[in-house]
Amino acid sequence: MRDFGSSDDPLVQAQLDRLAKLSLPEGRIGLDAIRALLSRLGDPQTRLPPVFHVAGTNGKGSTCAFLRTMLEADGKRVHATISPHLVRYNERIRLAGALIDDSSLASLLEEVLDHAEGINPSFFEVTIAAAFLAFSRTPADACVVEVGLGGRFDATNILPSDVLAACGVAALGIDHERFLLAPEEGAPTDPLARIAFEKAGIAKRGVSLVTLSYSDAMTLEIERAAMTKGAPLAMRGRDWHSSITDTGLHYADRHGEIALPRPALLGEHQFENAALAIAMLRHQDFVTVEADALATGNGEAHWPARLQRLADGPLVRGREVWLDGGHNASAGEALARHFAEEELHLVIGMIEGKNPSAIVRPLRKSLRSITVVPVPNHPAHGPAAFGDGAASAPDVQTALDALPEDGAAVLIAGSLYLAGEVLRLNEELPD
Structure with a gap:
């Protein structure tokens, strides 16, 4: 995007x-x-x-x-x-x-x-x-x-x-x-x-x-x-x-x-x-x-890409996937509070100039894995910025396909630009 x-x-x-x-x-x-x-x-x-x-x-x-x-x-x-x-x-x-x-x-x-x-x-x-x-x-x-x-x-x-x-x-x-x-x-x-x-x-x-x-x-x-x-x-x-x-x-x-x-x-x-x-x-x-x-x-408000549970679609098929465009420390803390009792696979893309630890540090205790993906049309941090053990994938679809079927939820986060691409790929257009 x-x-x-x-x-x-x-x-x-x-x-x-x-x-x-x-x-x-x-x-x-x-x-x-x-x-x-x-x-x-x-x-x-x-x-x-x-x-x-x-x-x-x-x-x-x-x-x-x-x-x-x-x-x-x-x-x-x-x-x-x-x-x-x-x-x-x-x-x-x-x-x-x-x-x-x-x-x-x-x-x-x-x-x-x-x-x-x-x-x-x-x-x-x-x-x-x-x-x-x-x-x-x-x-x-x-x-x-x-x-x-x-x-x-x-x-x-x-x-x-x-x-x-x-x-x-x-x-x-x-x-x-x-x-x-x-x-x-x-x-x-x-x-x-x-x-x-x-x-x-x-x-x-x-x-x-x-x-x-x-x-x-x-x-x-x-x-x-x-x-x-x-x-x-x-x-x-x-x-x-x-x-x-x-x-x-x-x-x-x-x-x-x-x-x-x-x-x-x-x-x-x-x-x-x-x-x-x-x-x-x-x-x-x-x-x-x-x-x-x-x-x-x-009870009716809707705001896309803010702790949004994605529906089954071309990108998301049969597993629990959440999307959030948060990219600063306050957003990371909010995500950590929401997922405090869960284990997650994190798929993350952050543009250069943003702090990678803002999202990863608050979530660290909940994370089973970190997969770093590019942010479309923007210079982005590579896996080294997210600490030891972070993997990389060329796109979100590849990242999701590589995750184990272990019952853990997936969180895609780090950039609103990335969030927009995910919504487009999953055919969930904001209206």
Whole structure:
């Protein structure tokens, strides 16, 4: 899978080929390019339905999935933009509940790219401009927007306060160090505090900033951002509470308490993501969602390649295979908690620049074997990076075929690019 995607539709592919030629000028930061591009398009970001804007290191995509299904369970028409796509570029733009169709996507990208001449926007800036333009033209009740990278200088942060219903910050950890930890005067020097500083940069005046609970250093940066921007802060453990019960999820805030079923998404960390989505919906006054819709959406959310049990298909035939796109330490710890009582065969591919031990170290006690595979179209770590005993295979199919039939489950992990290829090969296309 390429970053820019491929399509069976020649009109879409022509625009994806144009996207593939874009590059981000080295050292450029800020929102000037996306601002200029949206201005040429008539500033569609000012004409959106109420927006739920979500940042975070881990869990922001899952939180967006919970938000969307909870809103839809209440009968709302919902736009959404997420990143990255796994198999098809269309996954990045969801209009009123359905992925954008090829015909609409081709004309939309052509329009945006034609207006981009001379601005030199990045691939992601064009994508966000296209999403906001589409959202402004199609009636809906709400939008769910996932931050791409960081928050403060992410293209999605062009959203003005008067279209925002609530901003949310999911779990925080170290990732994308080259971009988010680059030295900058006035920014925190402690790595975790700097991450919180960047993510909380989405705060806007008068818009609720809803967060999980964090370390003292991270909490201080989030409090500073909320105070500086004039954003009402709603933090877990202070303004709202959630806990895991025998039957599911318990949520409480000043409006009352709610008992919900277990989240549809697997892993204990999904209880926090679901609770964050609920808190965002309950700390805003633009879109009303009934408690039964919160419960229904919590039990129906789907987010591909996040602890996903693969169905039998061309790639997976008759054995238990799990897929997860996690690639940092927080993801490794979440996987280790989920598989703590199981033994696994790990099939892993990680692009260069990512830390191989982030996934392997937390899982080490559960692993019967490690097989390292390439990440399609990306430079990737070889078996030596994963420690003694790691084998290699030229592709996922070969890796799976070589595993013993010993009853142990298989986990394929390490990269969303790899996850997208696995879903494509097994014919499980995200919809």
